Amino acid sequence: MRWTMLDSPIGVFTVATDGTSVCGAAFGPVEHADTEPADEGARQAVAELRAYFAGERTDFDVPVTVPRGSEFERAVWREMTRIPYGETLTYGEVARRVGDPGAARAVGVACNRNPIPVVVPCHRIIGAGGKLVGFGGGLDRKIKLLELEARVTLQRTWT
Template identity: 60%
Template sequence: MRWSVLDSPIGELSVAVDDDGLCRVRFGAIELGPERAQDPLLTAAEEQLTAYFAGELKEFDLPLSVRVGSKFERAVWDQLMRIPYGEMQTYGDVAKAVGDAGAARAVGTACNRNPIPVIVPCHRVVGAGGKMVGFGGGIPLKRHLLELEARITLETSWL
């Protein structure tokens, strides 16, 4: 894996790629050593994340390389990619969409294990009634991402 660290409005993000695509996003910086990895895919990921946080990008266009997760977790992560920018679904909605209506808690666990948060938008999943619960980066970061998307969605709908 090749890593870089990106400054963002939600703090530093560590981003990793392998030979097949983007494979990790972590909240906070990892120790990189004296030299930052030079990689076109890392550069593309940084550019797209920067554009996302600036409100200029609603869909990421990066190859993903996910080599972890159970069949259920992968189904959840795939469903997360289907939640439109600026919208939310509940854990129960996602559970129904992956074929197990009673698995809302398991969906929460899968979201917590998401190796590529922000890009695989687990922040768009909320508790019943829209409650702001659970997020690996913390509730304030989840709220920030949802507010960013809501603001951009509202602004662009008036154009």
């Protein structure tokens, strides 16, 4: 696994690849990370992330390999990838969609353990009543990501 750092509107963002697919991501720098992509998977991931942060891309095509997680966590992470760009779901709604309506808090734990934030968009999950609660990258980053997606969605709708 190799890490590559890139600058973004949410600060340094670091992505891990295994040569062909994304297998991790982190907010901030990671020790021994490259500043230039070292392999095809990293080149594709960095290019797609740069386009996403520039508002030019609304989804990711780069292959993803999730390196860990319980069956429930993996179900939550799959459900996250189904949330359309620019939209949000509540923790409770995600719990219902994965078949455990009483597991809203467990969905929050799964969000916190998401090994590939942004690409697997845990920032699109919000609290009941639209509250912005919890985010491994900090609420300021969650707000910036949601604002980016809202702005791009509005621009695409009205132009």
